[in-house]
Structures are given as structure tokens and as C-alpha cells.
Amino acid sequence: MKITKPVAAALLTGIITDTLGFRTSNTTPDALRQAATLMESGVDMPEIYMRALVNKSxxxxxxxxxxxxxxxxxxxxxxxxxxxxxxxxxxxxxxxxxxxxxxxxxxxxxxxxxxxxxxxxxxxxxxxxxxxxxxxxxxxxxxxxxxxxxxxxxxxxxxxxxxxxxxxxxxxxxxxxx
Known part of the structure; x- marks a missing residue:
């Protein structure tokens, strides 16, 4: 199954939020490899990180x-x-x-x-x-x-x-x- 850029962005958002930006004990080498693979589809990890974890109204x-x-x-x-x-x-x-x-x-x-x-x-x-x-x-x-x-x-x-x-x-x- 081909992972499109919007799907990759959604999946990477899930990984980033579930690991609190790769800070929790569920940050594994596999999670980091999956994040890297998703980034290769063209998603902007710093933008997703900022939107999901940092930016507040x-x-x-x-x-x-x-x-x-x-x-x-x-x-x-x-x-x-x-x-x-x-x-x-x-x-x-x-x-x-x-x-x-x-x-x-x-x-x-x-x-x-x-x-x-x-x-x-x-x-x-x-x-x-x-x-x-x-x-x-x-x-x-x-x-x-x-x-x-x-x-x-x-x-x-x-x-x-x-x-x-x-x-x-x-x-x-x-x-x-x-």
C-alpha cells in the first residue's frame, strides 16, 4: 500500500504526539525509523512538531x-x-x-x-x-x-x-x- 504525503503526515503526527516529541519511554529505534521513513515522503517534521506540540492559541x-x-x-x-x-x-x-x-x-x-x-x-x-x-x-x-x-x-x-x-x-x- 502506497503511503501518500497526507497519510504520512497523519501517521507522523501520531508518532510525535504519542512520544511527546520523542521524549517518552515508548520512543524506540523502530519509532525513529518509522518517522524517518515518513519524512522521506516529503512531510515536514519540524512543522508537524510545532503544530502538534508547541503552538498554543x-x-x-x-x-x-x-x-x-x-x-x-x-x-x-x-x-x-x-x-x-x-x-x-x-x-x-x-x-x-x-x-x-x-x-x-x-x-x-x-x-x-x-x-x-x-x-x-x-x-x-x-x-x-x-x-x-x-x-x-x-x-x-x-x-x-x-x-x-x-x-x-x-x-x-x-x-x-x-x-x-x-x-x-x-x-x-x-x-x-x-
Whole structure:
């Protein structure tokens, strides 16, 4: 099957985003070889990288600011919170974290990164990232009927942000023995 340039761009976007720009443990020699093969079809990897991982809209950057100003840290866990009011104030149109979890994951000296995102339907989306080898955050997400893998997981829990946050943080500390 011939891979056209648009298909190659889509596949390379998937590889770049899944490896966070070739920074995660799923960056293998095979993934790098596949990326090189896709580039040979004429796609512009730096452009795809910038579009997929770096470029943010002004409202997304303001939303990040709200999340970053909410950061807390305890026992090797760092977390941020994004409220409905933050979203409205920033003018951010999505209901996600605008990839804030990846910024939180870049904070040195922590074992787990988390973000809590309040939803308009009395739900809270939670993302976990294991920042230390050997930790498995997927088990915490599964406890809350979510999913993922050892290094990255998420859940969507019904309830008020403050209550959910307390419950999820307590379970995270308990399950990771932190």
C-alpha cells in the first residue's frame, strides 16, 4: 500500500504526539525509523512538531496560566486545577486541559504529575503522569473507572471538583505509597 504525503503526515503526527516529541519511554529505534521513513515522503517534521506540540492559541496560554498559578506539590506529587471559571476567563473553548499535563510533567523533582479539569456537567477529568520509572498510574485511574498505561492515565469522575480532588489525591498517595 502506497503511503501518500497526507497519510504520512497523519501517521507522523501520531508518532510525535504519542512520544511527546520523542521524549517518552515508548520512543524506540523502530519509532525513529518509522518517522524517518515518513519524512522521506516529503512531510515536514519540524512543522508537524510545532503544530502538534508547541503552538498554543492565546486563550490556551491564558488557560495554562490559570492552571500553573494553581500548582501544588506534596510528597512528590505535583498537581494543577482548572475550573470552569478559569476556562471562561481565558476564553478557552475546549473542555480539556490544553495539554497542561505535559507542562506539569516537565517540572523537575516530582514523581507524579496530575491535572484536575472541572467539567460543566458536574464531572471532573483527571490526568496522571508517572514522572519516575517504576510507578504505575494506570492502577489509580482504573480504580476510578478510567484507563491508560503505567506512565499516563486518566479518568472522568462525577461530582464536585473540591470533593473529587480530595478523594483522588488521597487515593493517589495511598496507592503509590507516597
Amino acid at each position: 492565546f486563550p490556551a496560554a491564558r488557560y495554562w496560566g490559570a492552571g500553573l498559578s494553581s500548582l501544588q506539590s506534596r510528597n512528590g506529587v505535583v498537581w494543577g486545577t482548572l475550573t470552569l471559571e478559569d476556562r471562561k476567563s481565558a476564553g478557552y473553548g475546549g473542555n480539556d486541559d490544553a495539554d497542561l499535563i505535559n507542562m506539569i510533567s516537565a517540572i523537575d523533582g516530582n514523581k507524579v504529575g496530575m491535572v484536575f479539569v472541572e467539567q460543566s456537567d458536574n464531572h471532573v477529568k483527571i490526568s496522571w503522569r508517572a514522572l519516575e520509572a517504576g510507578l504505575d498510574v494506570s492502577q489509580i485511574a482504573k480504580h476510578f473507572k478510567g484507563g491508560g498505561h503505567a506512565a499516563a492515565a486518566g479518568a472522568d469522575i462525577e461530582g464536585a471538583l473540591q470533593n473529587i480532588q480530595q478523594e483522588v489525591l488521597a487515593k493517589t498517595f495511598e496507592m503509590l505509597n507516597l
